[in-house]
Amino acid sequence: MSKVLVILEVAAGKLRPHCLPGITAGAEIAAKIGGQLQLLVLGADPSQAAQAIAQAGYGAAGVLTLAAAGLEPFTAEAWGDAIVHAVKTTGATVIGGSASSTLRDALPRAAALLDAPLVSDIVQVKSATTFTRPVSAGRALLDVQVNAPIVFFTARGTEFEPAQPGAAVDVSPLPAPTVDVRGVQVKGVQKTESSRPALTEAKVVVSGGRGMKEGANFRILEQLTDLLGGALGASRAATDAGMVPADLQVGQTGKIVAPELYIAVAVSGAIQHLAGMKGSKVIVAINKDEEAPIFQVADYSLVAKWEDAIPRLIELIKARRSA
Amino acid sequence: MKILVTVKRIPDPDESLKFGATGLDYSASKWVPNAFDEYAVETALRLAEVVGGTQRLAEVVVLSICPENQRQHVTQFLAMGADRGIIVDADPDKLDTISVSKLIAAVFKKEACDLLISGKLTQDNEGNQVPQRVAALLGLPQACFAAAVEWDQTGRALNVSREVDDGVETKRIPLPGVLSVDLRIVLPRSVRNGSTPATHAYNEGPRLASLKGITMAKRKPVAVLKPADLGVAITATEQNVAVTAPPKRKAGQKVKSVEELVEKLAKEAKVL
Ligand SMILES: Cc1cc2nc3c(=O)[nH]c(=O)nc-3n(C[C@H](O)[C@H](O)[C@H](O)COP(=O)(O)OP(=O)(O)OC[C@H]3O[C@@H](n4cnc5c(N)ncnc54)[C@H](O)[C@@H]3O)c2cc1C
Ligand SMILES: Nc1ncnc2c1ncn2[C@@H]1O[C@H](COP(=O)(O)O)[C@@H](O)[C@H]1O
Numbered sequence: 001m002s003k004v005l006v007i008l009e010v011a012a013g014k015l016r017p018h019c020l021p022g023i024t025a026g027a028e029i030a031a032k033i034g035g036q037l038q039l040l041v042l043g044a045d046p047s048q049a050a051q052a053i054a055q056a057g058y059g060a061a062g063v064l065t066l067a068a069a070g071l072e073p074f075t076a077e078a079w080g081d082a083i084v085h086a087v088k089t090t091g092a093t094v095i096g097g098s099a100s101s102t103l104r105d106a107l108p109r110a111a112a113l114l115d116a117p118l119v120s121d122i123v124q125v126k127s128a129t130t131f132t133r134p135v136s137a138g139r140a141l142l143d144v145q146v147n148a149p150i151v152f153f154t155a156r157g158t159e160f161e162p163a164q165p166g167a168a169v170d171v172s173p174l175p176a177p178t179v180d181v182r183g184v185q186v187k188g189v190q191k192t193e194s195s196r197p198a199l200t201e202a203k204v205v206v207s208g209g210r211g212m213k214e215g216a217n218f219r220i221l222e223q224l225t226d227l228l229g230g231a232l233g234a235s236r237a238a239t240d241a242g243m244v245p246a247d248l249q250v251g252q253t254g255k256i257v258a259p260e261l262y263i264a265v266a267v268s269g270a271i272q273h274l275a276g277m278k279g280s281k282v283i284v285a286i287n288k289d290e291e292a293p294i295f296q297v298a299d300y301s302l303v304a305k306w307e308d309a310i311p312r313l314i315e316l317i318k319a320r321r322s323a
Numbered sequence: 324m325k326i327l328v329t330v331k332r333i334p335d336p337d338e339s340l341k342f343g344a345t346g347l348d349y350s351a352s353k354w355v356p357n358a359f360d361e362y363a364v365e366t367a368l369r370l371a372e373v374v375g376g377t378q379r380l381a382e383v384v385v386l387s388i389c390p391e392n393q394r395q396h397v398t399q400f401l402a403m404g405a406d407r408g409i410i411v412d413a414d415p416d417k418l419d420t421i422s423v424s425k426l427i428a429a430v431f432k433k434e435a436c437d438l439l440i441s442g443k444l445t446q447d448n449e450g451n452q453v454p455q456r457v458a459a460l461l462g463l464p465q466a467c468f469a470a471a472v473e474w475d476q477t478g479r480a481l482n483v484s485r486e487v488d489d490g491v492e493t494k495r496i497p498l499p500g501v502l503s504v505d506l507r508i509v510l511p512r513s514v515r516n517g518s519t520p521a522t523h524a525y526n527e528g529p530r531l532a533s534l535k536g537i538t539m540a541k542r543k544p545v546a547v548l549k550p551a552d553l554g555v556a557i558t559a560t561e562q563n564v565a566v567t568a569p570p571k572r573k574a575g576q577k578v579k580s581v582e583e584l585v586e587k588l589a590k591e592a593k594v595l
Contacts, residue, residue, distance in 0.1 A: 018488070075494075076455065076465055101487040105467050108452035112424060112459035117560040120451050130564060136447050139340055140347055143565040182464040187482075187493035198489075204594075228595075236506060240527075246470060246486050246507055253443070253506055255488075261594040271336070278572070282592045284584065299575040299592065302584050312581040317595060320585065 002035035005092040006060075007083065009102055010041060010049040015056075018200060020162030022098030023058050025122065025155035027163065029094050033128040036061040038090065042082050044072040047171070056165035063171045064090065070179040073186040074102055078179035080109030085177035087114060087150065096153035103154055111152040118152035119144050123159035137252045138275040157200055158258035158279055192245045196231045199248065204230030204261045207250055207277070210237035211266025211288070211306065218244055220310050221265060227317055233257065233277075235267045251276035265306050269294025286310070324381035324498075326367045327436040328405065329427055329454075330360040331415065332389050332396040333447040346563040349416070356396040359442025362509045365529040366502070367440050368404045369514035370474055374523050380476070380516060381437075382406050386430050388415045388423055391547050402532035402540035409434075410547045419561045422550070424456035429553035431461060438481075439501045443468050458501035466496050470507035473515040 006026035009016045023039065030037040037060045041050040046065045054063040066086055070078045083106065087095055095110070097103045099121050111118040123141070124132035130145045131153060199205065206225040208218055218232070225232045233250040234243065250257055252275040262280035267273060269285070269292055277283070278297055285298035288305045295301040302309060334352035341348040364385060371381040383405045387397050391412040401408055411426050418426075431439055441454035458465035466472075466483035470491065473482040478497075485492045486505050496502075507513060511524040532540070550557055578584045589595040 076458075076467065080459055101468065104451055105455065105465075108455035109459040109465070111452070112421075112456035115421060117419060117421060118452055119561070121449065133449075134569070135449055136340060136347070137336065137449075138569060140342070141567050141569055142346065142563055145562045145564045146560055147562065148560040182462070183497040184464045184466075185495040187495065189487060189490050189492045191490040240507065240510065245490070247488065247490055252446070252449070261588075261592075278569075282588070282594050283572075283575070284588070295575070295577075297572050297575075299572075300584055300587060301575055301577045302581065303577070304581070309581050313585065316581060316585040320589065320595065 002033055002094075003090055003092040004030040004033070004035050004037050004094040005040050005086060005090060006037065007040050007042070007095070007097040007103060007107070008053065009100065010043065010046065013049045013052065015049065015053050017162070018100055018157055018198070019098050020058070021157040021160035022096065022155045023060070023163035024160040025125065025153065026094070026096060027059050028125040028160075029128070029153070032125060033094065035093070038092070039063045040066065040086055042066040042071050042079065044069050047173070050171045054171045055168050057167045057169045058163040059166045060169060062169050065171060065173045066177055067173065068177055068179050070181055075181050075184055075186060076105040076109050077182045077184055079106035080113060081179040082177045083107070083110035084113045086174060089174050093149065094151050094153065096155060098157050099154035107152050107154060114150050116150040116152055117146050117148050118154070119146060120154050121156045122153050123156050137271045138278060139271065156256060158256055192247050196225065197229070199231045199233055199250070199255045199257055202231035202257070203259050204228040204263075205233045205250070205257050205259045205277070205280070206230055206263045206265065207233035207235065207267055208238055208243070208265050209235040209267030210241065212238060212243060215243040220314070224263070224310060224314055227314060228261070230259070230261070235273050264294050264298070265310065267294055268292050269297065324438070325434060325436045326371065326381045326383050326438045326440060327431055327434060328360070328363050328367045328383060328385050329439065329441045330364065330385050330387045330396055330400055331357045331445050332387065332393060333357045333445055336446050342566055342568065346566050354393060354395065356399060357442055357445045359444060359446070359504065361529040362504050362506065363440045363442050364400050364403055364405060366472065366504050366508050366514055368530070369519075369525065370472070370516045372519065373516075374519040376518075378518070380518060384409060384434065384436070386411070386427065388413055388418070388426055390414055394545065397545060398540050399532065401543045401545075402536040403530060404536060407543050408545035410545060411550060411553070412547055413550055419558055420450055420452060420456065421560055422555060422557045424453050424460060425555045426550060426553055427453065428457045428460040429555055431457065433553070437499045441501070441503045443503045443505050454501050454503040461501075463500050464496040465501040465503070466494050467503040468505045469502055470505050471513040472502065472508065474517055476517050
């Protein structure tokens with residue numbers, strides 16, 4: 001029976017939540033090809049995390065592990081080798097996962113070594129061999145048909161439901177791979193610390209643009225964000241100017257978000273920004289320029305300066321909450 | 324040091340799209356360079372030059388897979404300062420990613436390059452995979468989504484800050500190697516080569532071609548190769564079968580005040 005392999009990422013012994021939509025995409029493909037879904041956890045010692053994942057099962061037939069010291073810290077070089085090894089030992093024909101920076105780095109490497117195509121950022125599984133993906137900053141949806149014995153995919157997190165826990169399954173270790181980091185050294189990740197929910201998982205996102213003028217002015221957006229229990233986002237202009245860290249950028253080259261409520265403040269609405277937030281359920285735009293293109297996608301448009309609108313907005317929401 | 328920079332021509336992203344039967348119709352498009360590849364060329368030039376001196380630390384070769392007669396973008400990059408060009412004469416929209424990556428790897432090998440610099444993605448196709456694939460095919464290390472790079476000339480290595488989902492990763496790769504660049508690589512202090520004074524701040528963004536550069540570009544050599552010259556067998560593992568416009572958002576409404584906005588968000592949209 002053909003196998004679909006979904007690659008998972010773990011941190012502190014636990015599955016990282018952004019992987020859940022990738023499992024769903026893998027399950028849909030497995031259903032279309034009449035195959036079996038397997039989850040793969042890799043790392044220096046992935047057994048504990050794998051056990052926890054296997055408890056939840058997520059609708060898969062089993063959890064596989066690959067252990068090698070060279071797999072931590074993450075490098076695309078070692079992960080590429082390990083994934084190739086997993087494909088060869090399991091005979092998997094479809095391999096993928098959520099389109100995270102990790103898998104976008106490692107999967108193309110593995111695909112190239114196996115002479116396999118990779119369809120990036122799929123949003124829909126049309127058939128066993130046809131996947132839909134957005135192109136040109138989300139302005140078109142292309143159906144791509146692949147014709148190859150082995151196929152790779154990455155799935156856009158906002159377009160597949162997070163996989164739900166189900167029946168527990170078994171963990172099977174695969175024979176250890178030989179991995180080569182090709183002389184690279186990872187010095188570490190400087191994480192953006194935040195007590196807020198992850199941008200890609202938040203129900204509310206408040207984004208600021210160049211019109212916020214300087215980093216200190218984002219404080220007021222943070223107040224609004226925290227009042228709504230959301231995550232803070234930004235446009236490229238705001239991140240490039242160093243007003244907020246780069247990983248808060250929403251758009252074609254930043255995070256793709258689809259919260260229930262997206263509030264864009266002093267963001268003009270360039271197509272590259274829209275590409276990252278057009279899928280939001282309710283969009284509010286606050287901009288002083290009534291011609292700003294962001295208003296064309298907004299459900300509620302307010303022409304105002306943020307200096308006037310945001311303090312009032314905070315005040316009124318607080319008043320509602322205490323009423 | 325020899326730096327190969329891959330550059331793609333793309334349909335102008337500001338044009339409205341024309342939907343064809345199985346894919347987008349670019350027959351009447353105006354072609355422009357992929358913005359990320361402009362950043363890649365700028366990165367290579369910053370690594371190669373010594374600001375304040377005349378010395379050059381590297382040769383910068385731009386490579387494009389494109390129809391031979393549509394090389395405007397290559398000329399543009401030569402005018403910007405690249406030393407020479409290589410064109411692999413083929414329509415990239417008719418090639419699969421496997422073939423594009425193999426052609427680039429073959430040129431890298433043939434030219435015995437030390438570093439490949441690519442954009443992180445193409446704005447039209449958004450594949451986000453070619454440089455990673457080339458690195459794998461050549462068995463080389465990679466630093467993708469680079470926001471800053473520092474060249475350690477004595478150690479023959481690059482120290483790279485990469486933008487990842489939850490922050491910035493620092494990775495050191497020995498050369499030869501592969502770099503893919505993100506937006507922030509063209510901020511004033513993102514690229515350091517150890518020879519240009521560390522106090523130097525560049526203008527933000529890719530440099531404009533000077534008049535002299537434009538004149539000189541016409542005299543710079545551009546080699547034209549066919550895929551067969553590189554010994555690459557073209558495959559066809561991907562095919563576009565349909566294209567649609569994403570669903571339009573229904574028309575929104577203007578609110579006159581913050582009061583009205585809060586009222587509607589609470590009662591109508593039910594999100595407060
Ligand atoms: C290859 C490429 C990739 C890109 N990727 C991304 C991406 O992923 N994400 C992204 O966001 N951009 C991206 N961009 C950049 C994009 O094209 C725009 O330049 C950017 O989104 C503009 O940011 P902005 O809206 O904050 O700034 P601007 O376009 O300058 O808009 C600022 C807005 O603020 C308003 N304003 C000013 N003062 C006030 C005030 N006091 N109160 C209220 N409103 C005010 C103005 O009316 C204006 O509309 C990309 C560009 C390229 C070329
Ligand atoms: N036809 C091409 N010619 C030259 N370089 C290309 C071509 N296609 C892709 N590339 C390079 O690969 C990078 C990533 O492309 P992609 O994986 O398609 O998003 C681009 O930024 C280019 O540098």
